[in-house]
Amino acid sequence: MRGQLNLNKDFGTKHNLSGIAGIEQRKRTESGIKSSYFGYDGQSLINKPINMQALSQYGSPAFKETGLLAATFFIEDYFRETSLDRRFMSYYAQGTYIYDNKYIATGSFRIDQSNLFGADPAYKNKPLWSVGASWRMHEENFLKTVRWLDNLQLRIATGFNGNVPSTVSGPFLLLSTIINTIPIVPVASSEVLSAENQSIRWETTRNFNVGLDYALFNNRISGTVDFYNKRAEDVFGAVSADPTTGFNGYNANTASISNNGVELMVNSINVKTQRFNWQTQLTAAFNHNKVLKVMPTDAKTSVDMVSGLLAQEGYPINGLFSYRYGGLNELGQPFVYNRNKEKKVMNTNGDQIVDVDFNDLVFSGTTTPKYTLGLNNQFSLGNFDLSFLFMYYGGHVMRVQPPDPDDVAFSYPLQGATNFWKKPGDENHTDIPGYPVSGSPGDYDYTGRYAYTFADKFVRKADYIRLRDLVLTYHLKSAFLKRSGLTRTQLRLQAQNVFHYTFSGNDIDPEAIDPISGERRLPVEPFYSFSLYTNF
Numbered sequence: 043m044r045g046q047l048n049l050n051k052d053f054g055t056k057h058n059l060s061g062i063a064g065i066e067q068r069k070r071t072e073s074g075i076k077s078s079y080f081g082y083d084g085q086s087l088i089n090k091p092i093n094m095q096a097l098s099q100y101g102s103p104a105f106k107e108t109g110l111l112a113a114t115f116f117i118e119d120y121f122r123e124t125s126l127d128r129r130f131m132s133y134y135a136q137g138t139y140i141y142d143n144k145y146i147a148t149g150s151f152r153i154d155q156s157n158l159f160g161a162d163p164a165y166k167n168k169p170l171w172s173v174g175a176s177w178r179m180h181e182e183n184f185l186k187t188v189r190w191l192d193n194l195q196l197r198i199a200t201g202f203n204g205n206v207p208s209t210v211s212g213p214f215l216l217l218s219t220i221i222n223t224i225p226i227v228p229v230a231s232s233e234v235l236s237a238e239n240q241s242i243r244w245e246t247t248r249n250f251n252v253g254l255d256y257a258l259f260n261n262r263i264s265g266t267v268d269f270y271n272k273r274a275e276d277v278f279g280a281v282s283a284d285p286t287t288g289f290n291g292y293n294a295n296t297a298s299i300s301n302n303g304v305e306l307m308v309n310s311i312n313v314k315t316q317r318f319n320w321q322t323q324l325t326a327a328f329n330h331n332k333v334l335k336v337m338p339t340d341a342k343t344s345v346d347m348v349s350g351l352l353a354q355e356g357y358p359i360n361g362l363f364s365y366r367y368g369g370l371n372e373l374g375q376p377f378v379y380n381r382n383k384e385k386k387v388m389n390t391n392g393d394q395i396v397d398v399d400f401n402d403l404v405f406s407g408t409t410t411p412k413y414t415l416g417l418n419n420q421f422s423l424g425n426f427d428l429s430f431l432f433m434y435y436g437g438h439v440m441r442v443q444p445p446d447p448d449d450v451a452f453s454y455p456l457q458g459a460t461n462f463w464k465k466p467g468d469e470n471h472t473d474i475p476g477y478p479v480s481g482s483p484g485d486y487d488y489t490g491r492y493a494y495t496f497a498d499k500f501v502r503k504a505d506y507i508r509l510r511d512l513v514l515t516y517h518l519k520s521a522f523l524k525r526s527g528l529t530r531t532q533l534r535l536q537a538q539n540v541f542h543y544t545f546s547g548n549d550i551d552p553e554a555i556d557p558i559s560g561e562r563r564l565p566v567e568p569f570y571s572f573s574l575y576t577n578f
Contacts (some may be wrong), residue, residue, distance in 0.1 A: 046063070056143075057380045067131050076120065076121050076123055125309050129478065131154070134153075135150065139293075142181075147173075154206070168204060171201060172202070175194045180195070192257040203246070204245055216526060218235050237289045246276055248273045251268060251269070253266060262311045267305075270301070273299070274297075277299055279294070279353070284548075301330070307323070307326075308322075317424055320420070331359055332358055333357055336354060344365070358410070362440075363400075364406045364500075365398070367473070374476055375478070388492065389487040409558070414436075425519060440504040443456065443560035445474055447463070473494070502547065503546040504552040513535070513537075529576070530577045531576040532575040534571075534573045537570050538568065538569040
């Protein structure tokens with residue numbers, strides 16, 4: 043339900059005022075029911091009952107060849123009911139003032155209330171606003187005589203906006219009901235989806251933007267330039283909890299992040315004749331971000347820091363950290379250096395803990411591209427159109443999978459996997475850990491091998507270029523199609539991801555690798571399609 047007032051009024055010949063103000067109430071409800079029939083007979087139109095309790099039991103199978111446990115039957119996969127209730131109340135206003143068709147001022151204000159927030163009114167009634175101004179410089183008398191200038195507009199804006207919590211966070215204890223079939227008699231039970239959080243609040247962003255729009259030479263060249271500064275507060279994330287409360291963690295407002303950057307776009311009409319046209323569009327985005335504040339996590343060891351993308355204050359988001367790997371000692375044990383150049387053979391199990399702290403790790407970079415470039419060219423010749431889009435991603439890193447001797451027996455080994463340590467002296471020509479003899483002087487805990495797996499030497503630059511899209515179109519134009527009522531008929535041949543090149547070594551596709559562990563995934567396969575489009 044919405045009530046809104048609209049205004050659009052001219053005052054004299056130079057003033058224009060327009061705006062809206064309103065109130066809106068929304069309620070979103072969803073419900074779903076899943077039910078299943080088994081043993082259905084289409085001839086008699088009946089179904090036969092089954093023993094779901096027996097199918098759901100964990101137990102030894104009738105045939106040992108099937109494994110230790112029989113296949114499990116989950117009742118929730120066949121019988122389930124879901125419900126969703128989301129309520130919103132909004133108050134909003136927006137206004138625009140234009141003077142002499144040259145100077146423009148805008149402003150907006152909004153308050154959103156929802157049952158997704160906590161009970162504290164300070165969190166529920168969060169005002170969101172924005173103000174901006176623009177100057178149509180090309181309308182000024184001192185620029186009207188510049189014939190090659192078609193448009194020049196300066197923009198400036200600032201504001202405060204936000205995001206609502208996800209559906210599994212909020213002021214209520216959210217449960218998911220299940221049937222526990224482990225006991226002989228099934229019982230209803232519940233799983234906690236989200237702990238109660240009465241202080242959940244808006245994820246807010248303060249932003250400041252300065253931009254310039256331009257068009258030159260009868261619009262043959264046009265584009266935009268934008269500089270922005272954003273500061274996000276109360277960013278949503280997972281945080282550790284005191285286990286004595288019954289929860290190991292919960293979703294909360296955990297971090298503050300700053301973003302600064304530049305975005306560019308240039309359009310050009312390179313050639314324009316009756317039969318042949320050539321247009322180019324260049325886009326570029328450059329971003330620098332940093333975590334300003336973050337709540338502590340339950341990361342206990344250095345492995346937790348190098349094997350995941352934990353936010354760290356003073357570093358960019360998705361920062362990648364690595365060990366200062368030193369190689370193997372005379373006993374074949376992998377070791378790392380701490381910041382004092384001391385050797386450490388790590389052991390994060392048991393009572394004799396040997397580990398390094400965060401300051402001993404190497405910051406390898408961020409796994410998120412710092413800059414993105416796009417180049418799109420469009421050609422038209424007669425009834426044919428050809429376009430292709432190249433994308434370049436750069437400024438980020440990825441960890442590659444190291445040669446692992448375990449893969450020789452159990453997987454597909456990488457080159458060099460067999461060149462592991464076997465006897466004293468091998469440490470002089472290999473840094474791949476081998477297989478220590480249990481109880482021998484060279485024995486070490488399996489966690490010590492993480493020094494090799496997450497070594498700084500296996501981090502590479504991830505800059506790459508990819509041909510995202512290649513499209514060839516033929517426009518069918520004939521009297522027969524017109525008589526048939528078919529217009530704008532096209533035959534289109536499209537190819538996607540047919541080429542890529544990684545500058546640090548084309549043996550790896552950055553889109554087909556886990557940048558944290560280095561584990562390789564299936565490559566992005568080229569996609570080809572042939573289509574017929576028409577209107578009637």
